Amino acid sequence: MAATFVLRDSARIRYLTGSMMYFAQGIPQGLLAIAIPAWLASLGASASDIGTYLSVIVLPWAFKLVTGPFMDRYQFLPMGRRKPWVLGAQFGLTVSLLALMLIENPAQQIGLLMLIGVLINSFAATQDVAVDGMSIDLTPVREQGRLNAFMSFGKAVGWGVTSAISGLLLVNFGMQVTAIVAASVAGVVLVFFVLVLEREGERRLPWTAGKAMATRLEGHSFGAVFKGVNKVLWKRASVLVMMIMAFDGLVYGYGQALMPIAAVRLFGYTTPEWSQLVAVMGLIGAGVALALGPMIDRFGAKRMLVVTMSLVGVHAFLIAQTQFLWQDTTYVRIMLSIWILMLPVVMVCSIALAMAICSSKASATQLAIYMSVANLGHSAGSKIYATVADRASYVENYMFLGLLVIGMVIILLFHRHQHEQQEQKPREGARNFTVGTGVGGAGLYFSGAMRCPKCRADMEQIDYEGVEVDRCSVCNGVWFDEGEVEQLASRDAARAIDTGSARQGKKQNKVDEYRCPRCGGGMLKKTDQEQSHIWYETCGDCHGSFFDAGEFRDLAQVTVSDYFKRLVKPKRRES
Structure with missing residues (x-):
């Protein structure tokens, strides 16, 4: 064989x-x-x-x-x-x-x-x-x-x-x-x-043995x-x-x-x-x-x-x-x-x-x-x-x-260009597609959705009161463009948006070396100033942020258990 x-x-x-x-x-x-x-x-x-x-x-x-x-x-x-x-x-x-x-x-x-x-x-x-x-x-x-x-x-x-x-x-x-x-x-x-x-x-050729192991991505x-x-x-x-x-x-x-x-x-x-x-x-x-x-x-x-x-x-x-x-x-x-x-x-x-x-x-x-x-x-x-x-x-x-x-x-x-700040309003327009560049040119391919930076699954757009965020369809991590975290930092919004398992999010939290899923920029390791046990990553270029499942819910509310989490969790080296 x-x-x-x-x-x-x-x-x-x-x-x-x-x-x-x-x-x-x-x-x-x-x-x-x-x-x-x-x-x-x-x-x-x-x-x-x-x-x-x-x-x-x-x-x-x-x-x-x-x-x-x-x-x-x-x-x-x-x-x-x-x-x-x-x-x-x-x-x-x-x-x-x-x-x-x-x-x-x-x-x-x-x-x-x-x-x-x-x-x-x-x-x-x-x-x-x-x-x-x-x-x-x-x-x-x-x-x-x-x-x-x-x-x-x-x-x-x-x-x-x-x-x-x-x-x-x-x-x-x-x-x-x-x-x-x-x-x-x-x-x-x-x-x-x-x-x-x-x-x-999967099959090597159309007539050989094998079956579909992936789902269709709609473009x-x-x-x-x-x-x-x-x-x-x-x-x-x-x-x-x-x-x-x-x-x-x-x-x-x-x-x-x-x-x-x-x-x-x-x-x-x-x-x-x-x-x-x-x-x-x-x-x-x-x-x-x-x-x-x-x-x-x-x-x-x-x-x-x-x-x-x-x-x-x-x-x-x-x-x-x-x-x-x-x-x-x-x-x-x-x-x-x-x-x-x-x-x-x-x-x-x-x-x-x-x-x-x-x-x-x-x-x-x-x-x-x-x-x-x-x-x-x-x-x-x-x-x-x-x-x-x-x-x-x-x-x-x-x-x-x-x-x-x-x-x-x-x-x-x-040519004069200064990086414009992201407008703090609902996101409109096309999804993020990806380009590959080489010695001879560049290639565009349509993935149909933004990809989760941690598990590579498709992210789906979630609308909450006119503000759209991206949530992973598998690990349930959430991506926020610049300004959206502040707009949605309420308990009701957090419960509606962050629906994933905190236990699953804890596993994904170990993955902290990746590129920005929105613009490809470098991600900076961050810790919430008030709740130091919440670790997340922010893009140094477009300033979007990624929270693992359960982290945004935790961010939106302060409880007694947060005090003990702060004592147990080691201090993070921020970048």
């Missing part, structure tokens, strides 16, 4: 599976977006065709959030909530990579190449959304940061290795062999995932989701962030089309040399980007983005004005390496800026919209290059790239 890997039971299996699935997502990125453009340039394809090709194949990543509601509505629970979608998308990715074997003369079949590229990326984007949803569904909050790091690293390795190897294969063996190798690697990941179960007792319509987001999306700060993300995409897309063509035709690089340079420097850049987090926290996302984008602009103008050094191979290699290195660094700063503006009540949907704007800008940037490439010199192209950067920096200087 074949070995079975159960995601729910093992953190190591979750890390391994997440890394492998994101590795598979990196295969089309390394092949389609890095190796093939350089190969097309070496074969004599026009800059216009290459730019158009790049602008079209990225579109599935801009619109991938539309798949979320379908995953929520159509589930085959005997195989798990998300596994059927992940398995189907990975199978589609494997088969669609084989479709590249139809390409015999890529420079003459650019239209067919674009069509197959869109198909491949559609499956890759769908797999991304499904894997993100499955990961959060099965991963405790305290492990999510580590899991995201594993998945990001897996994707970076995927596109890095794929770009380096496919660059060699395309030149020496052609598209057919490259397609077979890429599909074979994706197929290995597919076979591995067949052996993975979300929960013990929300786009209308419900975007009604809440719409209230914050069109504020001044948010509009400026959308403009910044659009310009960020324009710079990235324009540069992604320009750089491989210039590397091959102007600086004399071969396809394998360019692919290997991108692989090595891209991985180094991913490491630098991960280490940049503390600096962003210290100096702010806006300031760091201004600095990094200014460096990108100086880099573009410097290349344009140093034609006399274009024959110096060392100088060219350094300049190309700096460009590749800066891409993931700028991406991390941009995402941090977008996250800072997001409302805690609809943060993930709002962030997903910002990322879609960036991806659309990416597509537009590549298309702009396709339009102007044949009419402008390389000096003019690099100068235009620098001007795009200047435009983005100017908009950044107008």
